[in-house]
Amino acid sequence: MTFIWPVMLAALILVPLAILLYLWLSQRRRSLAANLGSMGLADGVTESKLGKRRHIPPLIFLVGLTLLLFAMARPAAEVSLPRQEGTVILAFDVSGSMAADDLKPTRMEAAKAAAREFIQVQPASLQVGVVAFSESGFAVQPPTNDHEAIISSIERLSPQRSTSLSAGIIASLNAIAVGFGQPPLVDTDLSESPVPTATPLPDGILTPAVILLLTDGENTAPPDPFPAAQIAADRGIRIYTIGIGSAAGTTLEINGFSVHTQLDEAVLKEISQLTGGEYFYPENEADLVEIYKGITPQLVVKSEQMEVTPVLAGASIFILLVGGLFSLMWFNRLP
Structure with missing residues (x-):
């Protein structure tokens, strides 16, 4: 696979930053919930009540974001296509x-x-x-x-x-x-x-x-x-x-x-x-x-370099929509 704009791959640095930001926000949310619970102001609001599924929408969003950033580099793959030639x-x-x-x-x-x-x-x-x-x-x-x-x-x-x-x-x-x-x-x-x-x-x-x-x-x-x-x-x-x-x-x-x-x-x-x-x-x-x-x-199968940016961009948007749908269904909010 080759890239038309390889410099845009540098944008993938945002992925680990997004992970660190999510972990920091999760830790901050837990600390805030613990403080409110100790004062009797957040009865029943605990991590155990939300369960592990609270991490699923953010994880889906992360996959979609990664694909979108990857697509910004305009990747091109060698594809074998039958054609009359x-x-x-x-x-x-x-x-x-x-x-x-x-x-x-x-x-x-x-x-x-x-x-x-x-x-x-x-x-x-x-x-x-x-x-x-x-x-x-x-x-x-x-x-x-x-x-x-x-x-x-x-x-x-x-x-x-x-x-x-x-x-x-x-x-x-x-x-x-x-x-x-x-x-x-x-x-x-x-x-x-x-x-x-x-x-x-x-x-x-x-x-x-x-x-x-x-x-x-x-x-x-x-x-x-x-x-x-x-x-x-x-x-x-x-x-x-x-x-x-x-x-x-x-x-x-x-x-x-x-x-x-x-x-x-x-x-x-x-x-x-x-x-x-x-x-x-x-x-x-x-x-x-x-x-x-x-x-x-003659029908021949010939390998050609084809830009796959539209495919990856479309897939990333679909994944982001799925993540948003799960978040709205389970938590009535976007991640």
Whole structure:
């Protein structure tokens, strides 16, 4: 336990002084009663008639006073409270295939609309970051609880070139690391640098961070996404993959060329299974909104310093009232 105003603890010196004052008054009262009794002026007024209960109200008052003086120092205790907390990275595929309209109005716009609804209902304890990836990946919004900034960064997204799922995963991992005050984990191009080895977390231990990978799953640019997914799994970071598009696919006109694009569910399922996440397939924008609602932050128990002055002050006042009630009931006076 710590104290915001520790100097006020000096007021506790009043407690032993109050005890000495009570003892002195009791001795004085006994002497006065004895003198009056010897003169026949206080018939029947003796300590034995009042009994030991005459000390109970003052004792209760003393406890209440001690608590009140203790509360003046504004004590703070470490309290473990369950709360929804963590980091969610929204990793958007911004490749050219996300302009397809097999998910109305387009894959990209449906994903953005659902993300906006998801962000608006999240608690302040949840940090949300936004990553965009095509041939490479980068964080367009570091993890924050500023909903306006997050939505603004999503609105700026637009379809670009080809798709590297690995780049999206690595950029998301780096955004999580930076959000936790750590340096970026790895380079986004695993094909040019060795895959870093991480000490896997024990089974069942999860980092309070998840990645929502919104993509059509077509990995059209190197490197392979599975080594990157394994890095996430070793760090206890789950990847929830959301398949945008349809298995039948559609044909797009990109730079004068006709390109057929279709959802690759097999890759997305394997990524989610590898990391302990889950794969979702929305058939329309409403389904996508429901998927977002089903992905909730992890419930964690976190120790926080909490000032307990109101609790102690309230308890002291209650105790003082109880002492006063007993004194009025038994002696028709306050101690």
